[in-house]
Amino acid sequence: MFTGIVQSKRKVVKVELSPGFMQLWVDLKDTEGLKIGASVAVNGTCLTVVNISKQGVQFDLIQETLSLTNLGTIKEGDLVNIERAAKVGDEIGGHLVSGHIHSTAEILELQLTENNLGIHLSLDKAWKEYVIYKGFISIDGASLTVGKLSEQGFWLHIIPETLRVTTLGDKQVGDLLNIEIDSATQTAIDTIKKLAENGELKRWLG
Known part of the structure; x- marks a missing residue:
């Protein structure tokens, strides 16, 4: 973990x-x-x-x-x-990550400003429903917050410290990044979908 x-x-x-x-x-x-x-x-x-x-x-x-x-x-x-790997008692500064990659995402656009780097990523349709605005996502092993969603995928906004410690600042348009969807988000969405398919969502919501 x-x-x-x-x-x-x-x-x-x-x-x-x-x-x-x-x-x-x-x-x-x-x-x-x-x-x-x-x-x-x-x-x-x-x-x-x-x-x-x-x-x-x-x-x-x-x-x-x-x-x-x-x-x-x-x-x-x-x-x-x-x-x-994390040790028992370590501070979890990001979110729990398994290291099991779901897919890769291609860099579509880079926007460099004075204080951050915007990265626009494409994402396979099968995984887009698990990416939510301000939700967690792991990109090449870095715990990040999802920015604005787009038709093709989503945006990330990378602060200078993350650029210093990781390889994200060296990436170019067309590069592929490893994506791990947040497991808690995936579980919640899959549960809601299953309840809806079984006609139980209204009853579950009370």
């Missing part, structure tokens, strides 16, 4: 690709207490540590992960957002 508070952006030091499989090495600055089998969010994707060496921390990615996330486009030298 994660909080969506990205701790650092770290360099990819090695990538090895084979059909339906990737081995990824990331130069994690802080490996204190990190063990093989531990979970680390890389661009918001929960990955398992398989090796720790001077070369970096190694993760193995299967086809399912490569299909659903932007990690299949990662190259040596790229920077990725990193969050170590």
Whole structure:
């Protein structure tokens, strides 16, 4: 489990690709207490540590992960957002994030102002109903607040501190970002839909 508070952006030091499989090495600055089998969010994707060496921390990615996330486009030298798994008692500054990516969203437009960066994202129709104005969403592992909704998707407004800590300030139009829908929002909407389909919504509302 994660909080969506990205701790650092770290360099990819090695990538090895084979059909339906990737081995990824990331130069994690802080490996204190990190063990093989531990979970680390890389661009918001929960990955398992398989090796720790001077070369970096190694993760193995299967086809399912490569299909659903932007990690299949990662190259040596790229920077990725990193969050170590939350510990019991840690402050949750963002929202609860599982690291299970639902989809990717394409950047349609960027609007840079003096105090923030506006990012307009497209989103597959299957997930748009779970994105609500001022609701939570995880973007490449960063817990963010949804801005204005649009016909294509939605807007984000990124403050300078988030731009400093994450890779979001380096993105360009056409780039893909990993999306994890807020689980509480998804559960609430699915429950209401089910009640409505069964004709029970009026009775449930009293």
